Amino acid sequence: MVDLTEHCSVPGPQEQGLNHGNQITTKSKRRKRKRGGRKRNKHKSRAPPFLPPEVNMLTLKLVNPSPYRFEHLATQLKWRLQEGRGEAVYQIGVEDNGLLVGLSPGDMNASLQTLSRMAHKVGADIALLREREVDFDSDQNVSRKIAEVLVRKVPDDQQFLDLRVAVLGNVDSGKSTLLGVLTQGELDNGRGRARLNLFRHLHEIQSGRTSSISFEILGFNSKGQVVNYSESRTAEEICESSSKMITFMDLAGHHKYLKTTIFGLTSYCPDFALLVVSASTGIAGTTREHLGLSMALKVPVFIAVSKVDLVSRGAVDRTVRQLQRLLKQPGCNKVPLVISNRDDAVMGAQQFSHGTSVTPIFTISSVSGQSLDLLKVFLNVLPPLSNSKEQEELMQQLTEFQVDEIYSVPDVGTVVGGTLYSGVCREGERLLVGPTEQGQFLRLRVGSIQRNRSACRVLRAGQAATLALGNFDRSLLRKGMVMVSPKMNPTICCEFEAAIVLLFHAKTFRRGFQVTVHVGNVRQTATVECLQGKVRHRTHNLHSNTLREIAAIVLLFHAKTFRRGFQVTVHVGNVRQTATVECLQGKVRHRTHNLHSNTLREIRVEPQC
Secondary structure, three states: OOOHHHHOOOOOOOOOOOOOOOOOOOOOOOOOOOOOOOOOOOHHHOOOOEOOOOOOEEEOOOOOOOHHHHHHHHHHHHHHHHHOOOEEEEEEOEOOOOEEOOEOHHHHHHHHHHHHHHHHHOOEEEEEEEEEEEOOOOOOOOOEEEEEEEEEEOOOOOOOEEEEEEEEEOOOOOHHHHHHHHHHOOOOOOOOHHHHHHOOOHHHHHHOOOOOOEEEEEEEOOOOOEEOOOOOOOHHHHHHHOOEEEEEEEOOOOHHHHHHHHHHHHHOOOOEEEEEEEOOOOOOOOHHHHHHHHHHOOOOEEEEEEOOOOOOHHHHHHHHHHHHHHHOOOOOOOEEEEOOOHHHHHHHHHHHOOOOOEEEEEEOOOOOOOOHHHHHHHHHHOOOOOOHHHHHHHHOOOOEEEEEEEEEEOOOEEEEEEEEEEOEEEOOOEEEEEOOOOOOOEEEEOOOEEEOOEEEOEEEOOOEEEEEOOOOOHHHOOOOOEEEOOOOOOEEEOEEEEEEEOOOOOOOOOOOOEEEEEEOOEEEEEEEEEEEEEEEEOOOOOOOOEEEEEEEEEEOOOOEEEOOOOEEEEEEOOEEEEEEEEEEOOEEEEEEEEOOOOOEEEEEEOOOO
């Protein structure tokens, strides 16, 4: 076994190949193994197990490093935490080529102590994710283990890692009950007691069905322990104690509230989506539509099969097989992974976030608590999709804040809620808000900022918050407006050309036809102004070619601002289509993706107002 402190050197931050999992590669000499003439047993005749080097940070062992070496390792750990936005995963006992060598109990304990000292020096804590024994070709009859360790920064000035998870699923599938159990820390009584704190309206409590968008938070501290309302009384205490925050968006499941669900997906830009499927009803109602909508918007989806305590094991397996068949269809092309133990949860979280086609599936119960601990482990290990470099690039851009909600708070004044898409917003900063009905922008001043119901001085790109605007007239504001820097010159549009693919529809798509357009946080009725022709368009559907209509679409009420990267949803009757804004040769182009057949089409947006 080679000691890392004497024979290994870890590459610095400038070296290449660090984009996948924040790797650490070590240059270690291969140990010569004596091949005896005796016959080895069955276990030792197998090839030694390997781990792909791109999964995590690989290191052999950290035993008694010199002071200079310790400072070097601590500096690299600090840089890794910065790249991982406060998180890093080490795998101890693994060579640079992914060979699972393993360490003796003494070397493993010494390596964990060294890693703990390194984490303490940079203001972080460690948590052992999993540990397993390996069979390695060795002459000594000593058990050897490898360990996977999570290193996470201690929260500092509310700069915790925040992930947004949209909760989707058919009505009565148990979405709100599951969130109530996770955030409140108490199991449900079987009659919906856990979901009562999530409802915002009286009719939701009476009917038991969500009709609006509600937000709930679940925290994890630097040691990976759950922080929720069972131990903390207020959201501010949860934010202060958490190094990682999961913000759940409870969306409506009933079909008549589908526009609210689409608004939540396009406006709040969730990082991940949790699709809840009832084990008693299986794939029914809006389940397929929610899955297709999240896939078209390129939101990674993981699935939870709920209410497994109400049905037999055979019914649960039947629902899981239905999901597996659905995910393997040509329109999805996903690899389902049923989570049955802690190792599956850790591996599923790592593969799920690396852009692969793996879709984890949990079988849970909010009454008995079955597999809820595996879901918490998955959420704890789940890393962010963007790295620190992408975050810094967004922060260096001009300020742009999307207005999603408007309130009037006594003794505070007008308050707006939304998401900061780019730049940095501070208390006392002066911004422009618009466009108004006349296409103008008005000046205002940001009073105070609250994030997750606690005071915050600085708001960074990608974070959601509420801004107090003081005595600013609320009647001048509406949903869909943007608050931008005075240096920005936003593009205002009320008409755009679109190439729309309709696979099936009950009526003829003609001039004067009305459609509903979702552009980010804007939901507005639009009219087809004219049709310029039809083009035969080859789709990914197995049935036949389709016709693509070239149409000019006009927003009926207000002109809106378009931004690169906007998610656009156009639905005509029961046919819904999505798009993403891209910049091309001075024009804004939308590359779209149909929900029913994975059809690709393009939408070009040109300013007309």
